[in-house]
Amino acid sequence: MNLNMSSAESLVAQIQGLSGNLADLTQLRNYLKQSDDSLHLESTRLAPLLNELDPSLHSLGYLYILEACTSCPIAKEQANEFVLLVARFMNVCAAEQIRLASDKFISLCKRFKDQVMLLEDPMRGVAPMLAALRKLQTSTEQLTTLHPDFLLLCLLSKCYKTGLSILEDDIFEVDQPRDLFLYCYYGGMICIGQKQFRKALELLHNVVTAPMPIISAIAVEAYKKYILVSLIHLGQFSTSLPKYTSSAAQRNLKNFSQPYIELVISYSNGKVSELEMCVQTNKDKFETDKNLGLVKQVVSSMYKRNIQRLTQTYLTLSLQDIANTVQLSSPKEAEMHVLQMIQEGEIYATINQKDGMVRFLEDPEQYKTCEMIERIDSSIQRIMMLSKKLTTMNEVMSCDPSYLGKVGRERQRFDFDDFDTVPSKFNI
Secondary structure, three states: OOOOHHHHHHHHHHHHHOOOOHHHHHHHHHHHHHHHHHHHHOHHHOHHHHOOOOOOOOHHHHHHHHHHHOOOOOOHHHHHHHHHHHHHHHHHOOHHHHHHHHHHHHHHHHHHHHHHHHOOOOHHHHHHHHHHHHHHOOOOOEEOOOHHHHHHHHHHHOOHHHHHHHHOOOOOEEOOHHHHHHHHHHHHHHHHHOOOHHHHHHHHHHHHHOOOOOOOHHHHHHHHHHHHHHHHHHOOOOOOOOOOOOHHHHHHOOOOOHHHHHHHHHHHOOOHHHHHHHHHHOHHHHHHOOOHHHHHHHHHHHHHHHHHHHHOOOOEEEHHHHHHHOOOOOHHHHHHHHHHHHHOOOOOEEEEOOOOEEEEOOOOOOOOOHHHHHHHHHHHHHHHHHHHHHHHHHHHHHOOHHHHHHHHHHHHHHHHHHHHOOOHHHOO
16 A cells, blocks of 8 residues: 555545444454555654544554554654653543554553653653553453553552552453563562552562473562562561472572572571671672662561560560660660551550650450451452352363363373383283
């Protein structure tokens, strides 16, 4: 297709006339597929056609033309115009149309992400990318290839709360394994930024234990953060990974994370001086990994763990004694730690500032308020839903031809192995 006046008018007419229903859209998609190479050849002359189309009504045709227009390298002075144009399309396009050319839409969105990063303004990409991935999803259970890009923009722009909005979804459908690795890794970092350490542990655990034929850089970096968050949130870390972890991860993760394993050993001794010495020894490595901030939180958490141990032994204790026992510099610093732990619900205590005494209390929660009953009921409902979902997935998997074929091959192999163990006098 050489783009003269008549062919351009014909293209616009086809798009306008075939954007009304699914049958027409299927016909339009086939037409645009046949014209795709020609559109890219004429990419520099297509921009005026966009003015004749409504991106909300003619989304499929608009997508093909816009993707072709932006397929060439974008000059720096045109980057801002590109971002505005694509962001508007991502916000207003019709989901049912762009899903007919999902590869084109993904390609356009990734170019958009690259441009906002080149402009060093990732916040501009957050809202449009969220709109785009929601339109690309067929359900909230689907992980799209745009999820990691969206979370990366949230991280770079520190829009952590916006990133959390998609991390609340339960994911059951994954197209590309790499997308899951990045989604869980970036998601874990966002949860760390919001101090939601329990959720961060869950996501980082998924990266570390996911099937992998060879060790990946993402898994190594996730493992390092997994160690640090475990120490902060749980006060301990086990170097033994679950049995379902891949052999590649079992063999190699510790070898790539020796300073962090040393930190675990120092932490388990419960002595702040040893822990700080370990941090100082490996400071350059922690800084290179951009984990020094988390490491400092690990040190701070040891003070909290040591204070929590005191609550199991004493009913009352002076701030001076607390400072001496947990190796804090002064009673004032001990008071600050205790107050913070009371506010965060990590201990239950009262401070008598007049005589500098702390009285440790029992957990006041009786588990009989309406709010607590609602929380328990909500948790039960969620567990029932997940159980039902897992049962359904198990039934689907048990009927999958590739799965049955693999099981059949393995069963046949074991049958032959059993046959080989029969006494020789029965061998034929």
